[in-house]
Amino acid sequence: MxxxxxxxxxxxxxxxxxxxxxxxxxxxxxxxxxxxxxxxxxxxxxxxxxxxxxxxxxxxxxxxxxxxxxxxxxxxxxxxxxxxxxxxxxxxxxxxxxxxxxxxxxxxxxxxxxxxxxxxxxxxxxxxxxxxxxxxxxxxxxxxxxxxxxxxxxxxxxxxxxxxxxKYTKTPALLSRFERINKAFFQLLERKFHILKRPSDYAAQFNISVSYLNECVRNATGFSVSYHIQQRIVLEAKRLLYHSDMSVKEIAFQLGYEDYPYFSRLFTKTCGMSAKLFRLKNRD
Known part of the structure; x- marks a missing residue:
């Protein structure tokens, strides 16, 4: 490869x-x-x-x-x-x-x-x-x-x-308020996950409370706002670990983390293995 x-x-x-x-x-x-x-x-x-x-x-x-x-x-x-x-x-x-x-x-x-x-x-x-x-x-x-x-x-x-x-997706006109906020959250997450890292950052964009945003997202997906933020960041990290030769520190910095140990702990917690082990296992 x-x-x-x-x-x-x-x-x-x-x-x-x-x-x-x-x-x-x-x-x-x-x-x-x-x-x-x-x-x-x-x-x-x-x-x-x-x-x-x-x-x-x-x-x-x-x-x-x-x-x-x-x-x-x-x-x-x-x-x-x-x-x-x-x-x-x-x-x-x-x-x-x-x-x-x-x-x-x-x-x-x-x-x-x-x-x-x-x-x-x-x-x-x-x-x-x-x-x-x-x-x-x-x-x-x-x-x-x-x-x-x-x-x-x-x-x-x-x-x-x-x-x-x-045909196979619920149209916006039929969405509940929970579902509309959930969709808006995921649109914003895709654009801003490098920058916005906390649920409060996203709630502020919609002028709603963190608890209400969590309620909307959990109601629609079964998972919290923090969970989805972490999953999106880790997906991007996996892409870079698998498809590039950037170091883990370089990847952390590119994803907006100056605190490398924190990013490393986040990846391990979310993925179930360290970033270095993920790269090693998937390149074998």
């Missing part, structure tokens, strides 16, 4: 200066990309329709085998790599944060992380047709309104894919 000083971040190539790219990959056109087979993050949103073939993907220490029509979404922070790719026919949309409609972005953030979702033939047909239309627009670079047309069409695709996920 090859490791790097930090987790590689794949950025949009310069030729995609607009921050949007749409493509179809067929068995004939696919080539094995060494970078794809190594753990990495994206600095963009990645939407995929896998129509045919077999893929085995690892996302944040979980493996997903896909061998039927499936959609999946990878957010910018997730660490992933391809383990196996066979005879694939798939469609891909790469889109930067600023190009996604704010309403769609808010919904995405409220339901992320998302697991691969198998779809039926009816959904496959409309998704494939929408991808093909976006690809057609993507190629029409001479058009006077090229970018607005491309942006609007790809956002329609994003909305379509999100709507399929929402």
């Amino acid at each position: 090859q490791h790097k000083k930090n987790i590689p971040v794949r950025t949009l190539p310069k030729e995609f200066g607009n921050g949007i790219a749409v493509a179809k990959v067929s068995p004939e056109s696919f080539w094995e990309d060494e970078e794809t087979m190594q753990a990495h993050r994206h600095d963009y949103h990645f939407f995929v329709l896998q129509k045919n073939g077999v893929t085995l993907t690892e996302i944040d220490f979980e493996q997903y085998l896909v061998d039927k029509p499936t959609i999946f979404y990878q957010s910018p922070n997730q660490v992933h790599k391809a383990l196996k790719v066979e005879n694939i026919e798939m469609f891909m949309l790469i889109i930067s944060n600023e190009n996604i409609h704010s309403d769609y972005l808010n919904v995405l953030q409220s339901i992320t992380p998302l697991k691969p979702l198998a779809i039926d033939s009816k959904d496959l047909d409309i998704i494939e047709r929408t991808y093909n239309l976006c690809i057609d627009f993507y190629k029409r670079t001479p058009d006077k309104l090229y970018f607005p047309l491309l942006k609007d069409s790809t956002n329609a695709l994003v909305a379509l894919l999100i709507s399929l996920y929402l």
Whole structure:
């Protein structure tokens, strides 16, 4: 296994200066990309329709085998790599944060992380047709309104894919106040876990008491606010321990802990083993 000083971040190539790219990959056109087979993050949103073939993907220490029509979404922070790719026919949309409609972005953030979702033939047909239309627009670079047309069409695709996920997710309109606060907490946690470390930090953001925030989160998840803060920090630490060569002290500092012994105790308590032992066991 090859490791790097930090987790590689794949950025949009310069030729995609607009921050949007749409493509179809067929068995004939696919080539094995060494970078794809190594753990990495994206600095963009990645939407995929896998129509045919077999893929085995690892996302944040979980493996997903896909061998039927499936959609999946990878957010910018997730660490992933391809383990196996066979005879694939798939469609891909790469889109930067600023190009996604704010309403769609808010919904995405409220339901992320998302697991691969198998779809039926009816959904496959409309998704494939929408991808093909976006690809057609993507190629029409001479058009006077090229970018607005491309942006609007790809956002329609994003909305379509999100709507399929929402079939299996409770919509915000149906959420109780407890559930709405719980979702808001997790959205904030994902953005601020490097900075905000205490339940009181999060409660202050919502102008509610710590006890009420705890009640909302525990009611929805069965666990306390402190538990989820610690789990999110330790997940990021595991990513860095497994996929990079940063020292434990460097990881602690990157995650906002100047007190290295405290971070070390937190990791051991949460993970059940020390950070050094986690790295040793998972690299063997």
